[in-house]
Amino acid sequence: MKAATAIGIGIAAIAIIMAGIMEGVTPTALLNINALILVLGGTAGAVFGGVGMKRFMAIPKLYMKAILSQQPNLAERVTTLVAFAERARKDGLLALEEEIEAIEDPFTRKGMQLVVDGTDPDLLREILEAEIDAMAARHKLGSSVFEKAGGIAPTIGVLGTVVSLVHVLGNLSAPETLGPAISGAFIATLYGVGSANVVYLPVCYSLQMMSAKEVDERSLILEGVLAIQAGDNPRIVQQKLLSYVAPAERLEVEGGGKADLKAVAEPAAEAA
Template identity: 50%
Template sequence: MDPATLLGLGLAFVFIIVANIIEGGNPMHMLLLPPMLLVFGGTIGVTIAGGTMADMKNAVKSAKRAFTGKTEADADIIETIVDLADTARKEGLLALEDKLRAIDDPFLVKGVTLAVDGTDHEELRDILEAEVHAKKKTDKQSAKFFTDAGGYAPTIGIVGTVMSLVHVLGNLSKPDELGHMIAAAFLATLWGVLSANALWLPIAAKLKRISDLEVNRMEMVIEGVSAIQAGSNPRIVAQKLRSLVSDDAEAA
């Protein structure tokens, strides 16, 4: 599990709460049900309306990945591919069938299986690249769901504030309650802006980042499988794959 999302969002809310306390505020006053219900419920509703039910289901699954997803280190897959290349060069492609049972990367297993089955080099690459393309499309749509939510939330918050201010104007005869009602009115705008920038948009950014890392790994697998199929020298394969690993991917 990569703790970056939980850690980052946790820090953001801690600093927001601490700043509120330093200013003399009470964080509990921010937890007012009506504006929170309007902002979160309204935002999710209009975001769903802008897509399909399939988009919503994929977004729910992706949200879990944003908090608990983990990308494997590229060094591990390079080591595995080099080992496969060494075996294929010494014993032939058919010798790789036994090794596939110990590999837990489905994409690599699929690529090597196609190679062992004698799939044409170009056809094999086309099949694997088509899967990468499909993954990019799915991941892009999942991230878009949360990006859209981040765009809608502030506006929904303003709608809530306007609604509450209309209520305030209807109660001008109760001056002793105006302060509380005005403060409550602006909570909708607060939660709209806060949820967009401290929840929806960070989740979208994390999903895009995870997708980039996973796609980079899949592209590395494609190059590795092509090299294995061509019978390339394992040392050359290792050098080629390491050249595809960016600094930020190593850091991740």
């Protein structure tokens, strides 16, 4: 689902608030601007210090990718590559050159261009595997920003609680204020633990899952390109590539017609 991350975060947040209300906590009791500034500001500062300006400024873009990006359609990739294999088997590899410019996915276009240029198969694999490894490394850097935030936020929340308790313990002369003051002190811990486990870590896991899916997609394309270069039978190419596709999605390939060579979907958004 395209907005699964946002929906999941919303469900978790609503569940926490509803549980608090059922325990008798009023929504206004959970609102503490000072604690919010401390946790969000402290976490942002610590993350900025750990990842640097460039990766920190990419955070809004990464949020959008985690929430809005769709998973790659592996079945569609198989159909398209099989169509390329059929064309190459019928008219030769050079006949694919006229189709290359219409390919929207840069990785597929690069692979097919290397095939048409007559690149050695071992070198072709090496080049495309380097592309996959570099992409996975970029994705890991992106998701690590939220992983760091998920580890830092609870600690910042505890620090906020300690700061508040220092103030509370310095005013023991007014016992009637101790209850509300101590209650308010723990709001910072709630914000820290809550933001880490409801927002930062789910976004991190979403980006990691997207990265794994795109690695699978590019691995599929790599094997398809090599099979086309080797002149494998299109049916053999299809069966080889279907190993990357979930069983429930294979009927889309096995029962569908031939793909339009120009209809190569855009790649999944990179968390770069």
